[in-house]
Amino acid sequence: MAPSAPASLQVIAMHGWAGDGANWTPWREVTAPLGWRWSCAERGYGHRTPFSPAWEGAGRKVVIGHSMGPHLLDAAVLAGAGAVVLLAGFGRFVPPGAEGRRVRAALAAMAAQLAEGPSEAETALRAQNLLRRFLAEAASPDPAELLPPGPADQPVGAAGRERLRQDLALLECSDGLPAGFPTEARVLIVEAQADRIVVPQARALLRQALPQADVVSLEGAGHCLLRSPVMAPVLEWLQGLGPA
Numbered sequence: 001m002a003p004s005a006p007a008s009l010q011v012i013a014m015h016g017w018a019g020d021g022a023n024w025t026p027w028r029e030v031t032a033p034l035g036w037r038w039s040c041a042e043r044g045y046g047h048r049t050p051f052s053p054a055w056e057g058a059g060r061k062v063v064i065g066h067s068m069g070p071h072l073l074d075a076a077v078l079a080g081a082g083a084v085v086l087l088a089g090f091g092r093f094v095p096p097g098a099e100g101r102r103v104r105a106a107l108a109a110m111a112a113q114l115a116e117g118p119s120e121a122e123t124a125l126r127a128q129n130l131l132r133r134f135l136a137e138a139a140s141p142d143p144a145e146l147l148p149p150g151p152a153d154q155p156v157g158a159a160g161r162e163r164l165r166q167d168l169a170l171l172e173c174s175d176g177l178p179a180g181f182p183t184e185a186r187v188l189i190v191e192a193q194a195d196r197i198v199v200p201q202a203r204a205l206l207r208q209a210l211p212q213a214d215v216v217s218l219e220g221a222g223h224c225l226l227r228s229p230v231m232a233p234v235l236e237w238l239q240g241l242g243p244a
Contacts, residue, residue, distance in 0.1 A: 008058065008059030008060065009034075009036045009037070009059060009060045009062060009238070010036070010037045010038075010039070010055060010056065010057075010059050010060070010061050010062065011031075011036055011037065011038045011039070011062045011063075011064055012038075012039050012040075012041060012053050012055070012061070012062070012063050012064075012073070012077060012081070013027070013038065013039070013040050013041065013063075013064045013065070013069075014040075014041040014063070014064075014065045014066070014069030014070060014072055014073050015040075015041070015042075015043065015066055015069055016065075016066045016067030016068045016069050016072075016088075017067060017068050017134075017164070017167050017168070017171065018045060018131045018134055018135055018138075018150070018151060018152065018164070019043075019045075019066065019067075019150055019151070020042060020043070020044075020045060020046055020048050020150050020151055021040035021041065021042040021048060021051070022040075022048070022148060022149065022150065023066070023148055023150070024038065024040045024064075025148075026231070027064070027231065028040075030231055030235070031235070037056075037059075039053035039054075040053070041053055041069075041072070041073060043072055043163055043167070044159065044160065044163060045131075045151040045156065045160040045163055045164055046150060046151030046152075046153070046154065046156070046160055047151075047154070050163075052073075052074050052077070053077065054077060055077065055080050060082050060083065060241060061080055061081050061082050061083070062081060062082070062083045062084070062085065062238060063077070063078060063081040063083075063084045063085070064084075064085040064087065064234070065084070065085070065086060065087065065089060066087045066088060066089070066225075067087070067088050067089060067090070067197065067198065067223065068089075068090070068093070068167065068170070068171060068174075069087075069089075070084065070086065070089065070178045070181070071170060071171075071174060071178040072167065072170075073178070073180075074180075075178070075179040075180030076180060077180070078178060078179070078180035078181055078182065079180035079181075079182055080182070081182050081185050082182070082185055082186065083185055083186040083187070083188075083238070083241055084181070084182065084185050084186070084187050084188070085187075085188045085190065085234055085237070085238070086187065086188070086189050086190065086206070086213075087190045087225060087230065087234075088190065088191070088192045088195055088197070088198055088223050088224075088225060089189065089190075089198070089206060090174070090198045090202045090203065090205070090206050091174070091175075091176045091177045091178075091202075091205055091206045091209045091210075092174055092175050092176055092202060092205050092206075093171045093172070093174045093198070093202055094107070094171070094172055094174070094202075095199060095201035095202050095205060097201075099199055099201050100201075103199060103202075104172060107168055107171060107172050110130060110134070110168055111165060111168050111169075113126055113127065113129075113130040114126075114127055114130065114161055114164055114165050114168070116161075120158070121155070123161070124155035124156050124157060124158075124161075125155050127155070127156035127160075127161050127164065128152060128154065128155045128156050131151060131152035131156065131164075132144075132152045135147055135150075135152055135224070137196045137197065137223075138196070138197050138222065138223040138224045139222055139223075139224045139226055140194070140196055140222050140223075141194050141220065141222055142222055142224070142226040142227050146226045146227070147224065147226070176209060177209055177210075186214075186241060187210050187212065187213035187214070188213065188214045188215075188216065188234065188237045189206060189207065189210065189213045189214070189215045189216070190215075190216045190218065190225070190230060190233070190234065191203055191215065191216070191217045191218065192218055192221035192222055192223055192225055192228070193217055193218060193219050193220065193221060194219075194220050194221055194222050195221070195222060195223045196222065196223060197223040198223065214237065216233045216234075216237075218230065
């Protein structure tokens with residue numbers, strides 16, 4: 001039997017590129033009986049208002065981030081975490097060598113699709129179509145129909161497009177762990193072995209940067225971890241941390 005979860009555990013969760021804070025609803029529902037306190041950061045790509053949470057009070061502090069989520073958190077928030085869970089994450093998104101050149105070219109093509117003009121309506125629709133194509137790749141090998149609602153469900157407004165462009169640039173220049181990463185924190189890396197977004201070389205670089213981390217590898221899992229049993233190993237790991 002798994003040990004009891006720390007009742008005072010606080011979670012700050014951060015979605016990745018093209019996602020939003022509603023992605024964490026299933027996690028909140030599953031952990032509600034445990035009394036965990038959740039704050040879901042929001043970048044604001046779609047209709048949801050941007051939100052940057054902060055830690056409150058005592059207790060074990062946990063960051064759960066999907067993909068580039070930890071790179072989007074305030075450095076002071078990340079630095080305050082005693083445990084970090086990285087779901088399909090990375091430190092350096094663009095690896096060196098030929099694979100990195102391929103990734104960089106893909107980012108440039110995405111940025112071109114987010115360029116402004118010739119009209120607001122056409123630009124907003126083009127950005128929406130980009131997000132749909134990206135999320136289909138992120139969902140694969142699972143069908144895109146399993147994706148939760150999010151920013152790709154409507155044309156993307158000007159503010160959302162600007163944030164998407166800023167974060168593509170951040171992806172391209174990321175060269176290591178995000179600012180504020182807590183060096184003494186317990187870390188769990190959850191790798192998606194069929195990930196079409198974070199390439200194998202980038203996943204290997206993350207393991208090298210965090211040699212003390214525990215690693216869960218999910219065979220056949222895509223970047224969005226849609227059909228993968230990801231909650232069970234993460235919750236088991238968190239429950240095993242003990243008191244803060």
